[in-house]
Amino acid sequence: AASPAHPQDLAGRRIVVSAGGTREPLDPVRFLGNRSSGRQGVAIAEAAAARGAEVTLVAANLEVPDPGGCRVRAVSTALELRDAMTEAVAGADVVVMAAAVADYRPATVSEAKIKKVDGRDHMTLELVRNPDILAGLGASPHDGTLLVGFAAETEADPVRLLELGRAKRRAKGADLLVVNRVGWTQGFAADENAVTIIGPADEVVAEASGTKMSVAHGILDVVAARLPDGDEPDPTTKEP
Ligand code: CTP
Ligand code: CA
Secondary structure (H helix, E strand, C coil): CCCCCCCCCCCCCEEEEEEEECCEEEECCEEECCCCCCHHHHHHHHHHHHCCCEEEEEEECCCCCCCCCEEEEEECCHHHHHHHHHHHCCCCCEEEECCECCCEEECCCCCCCCCCCCCCCCCCCCEEECCCHHHHHHHCCCCCCEEEEEEEECCCCHHHHHHHHHHHHHHHCCCEEEEEECCCCCCCCCCEEEEEEECCCCCEEEEEEEEHHHHHHHHHHHHHHHCCCCCCCCHHHCCC
16 A cells, blocks of 8 residues: 555556675675665665665675565575675665675685684684675676665765775675765664765765665655656557
């Protein structure tokens, strides 16, 4: 049912959102993880559904409840997230990569719990690169799919922060990139966020701040304005 509180400007659109943070196992009881709570991505999924979209949420270890009105695919590792995204993005109008994906995973996963060794005061973990999921989507044909990436940066200087975001958008082949400053107390678990959205010509398209839900709507305002008019016939081919 249409929510009167929101414009139904994403009605009929298929949107795939990844959220949360991946966990890369070391052994049956340990993993390498990150502090992403999934709040911002979940807010985007919930807001998109409220605006009429058909939403698939690829959820990595969320610390918040699943949003209502979305199809949820639970994953844990970066490789699982990649596989779930590959399946979910077929035919999508919009893909939002809000998940914090581990850049590296342990090279081997021990079948048994790793034991400490007496007399051994140092331990080195060997890690291997995970695939870059967003860059993979950006590099493969995605005609008709708007690709939205995020950049989590600790850079404090606002000018350099934007430069990092611009470089990341280009490197990933994303149409839009949401730059998000993160830190010990900023970005992750907080209910408030502040972002800048960079567009295809490296321009600042919009800024949004406030609750993660209001930031979500700010991001979706930009997305909705950039989607081709789905049902409108091309006026140049219209019969008189
Ligand atoms: N991302 C991804 N797959 C990865 C790593 C990141 O799809 N293996 C996506 C994230 O979901 C996000 C964007 O790429 O949308 C940027 O992630 P971020 O960690 O900020 O950038 P990286 O390219 O990994 O660069 P670095 O961490 O070295 O700054
Ligand atoms: Ca990274």
